[in-house]
Amino acid sequence: MQDKEDKMKIGLCGTMSVGKTTLVKALSELEEFKNYVCTTERSQYLNSLGIPLNHDTTIEGQTIFLSERVTELMQENLVTDRTIIDVIAFTNCAKKVSHVDCDAFAEYASRFIKQYTHIFYISPEGIDIEDNGVRETNAEYRKEIDEEIQKLLLKYRPVYHTLSGTTEKRIEQIIKVINF
Numbered sequence: 001m002q003d004k005e006d007k008m009k010i011g012l013c014g015t016m017s018v019g020k021t022t023l024v025k026a027l028s029e030l031e032e033f034k035n036y037v038c039t040t041e042r043s044q045y046l047n048s049l050g051i052p053l054n055h056d057t058t059i060e061g062q063t064i065f066l067s068e069r070v071t072e073l074m075q076e077n078l079v080t081d082r083t084i085i086d087v088i089a090f091t092n093c094a095k096k097v098s099h100v101d102c103d104a105f106a107e108y109a110s111r112f113i114k115q116y117t118h119i120f121y122i123s124p125e126g127i128d129i130e131d132n133g134v135r136e137t138n139a140e141y142r143k144e145i146d147e148e149i150q151k152l153l154l155k156y157r158p159v160y161h162t163l164s165g166t167t168e169k170r171i172e173q174i175i176k177v178i179n180f
Helices: 021-029 043-048 059-073 084-092 097-115 139-156 169-178
Strands: 010-011 037-039 079-081 118-122 160-163
Touching: 010 084, 021 037, 043 097, 059 079, 059 084, 059 097, 059 118, 079 139, 084 139, 084 160, 118 139, 118 169, 160 169
Parallel strands: 010 079, 010 118, 037 079, 118 160
Antiparallel strands: none
């Protein structure tokens, strides 16, 4: 059984609009996660600063996203709605980032993946894309990111679990894996 005092870093991984942020917010309200820093990505804020997102992202923009994820990993107990895997996937799918830069970025960023205690992958299967005014709503791009995330999970082989179902079912699955 996982001791509640153990340091645990939990990352939710998946393409856009699969319910990662909703799940982090729900977990943050549970007693089991009262000692956790629960973070959600700040895409809207970063976009308001002129940092391009999605296909239009740049190596500079992805470096900012990477620094956010690494900063999160400095917390003792963490639940976050993005992982280093997500950042690498979005970098690899960016139109404005060269293959050379993608490879160098991934080589550096991948060093931090091992810091997650658990990564929970959420598939987009059966989930409609919601438009929050910032995220990309193109179904093909969403699929491209998901496929890239799956490739990276196979490449880097972190400890990960696949979640499915409603937010409540996903919470049950997480708690079962963590063994609170």
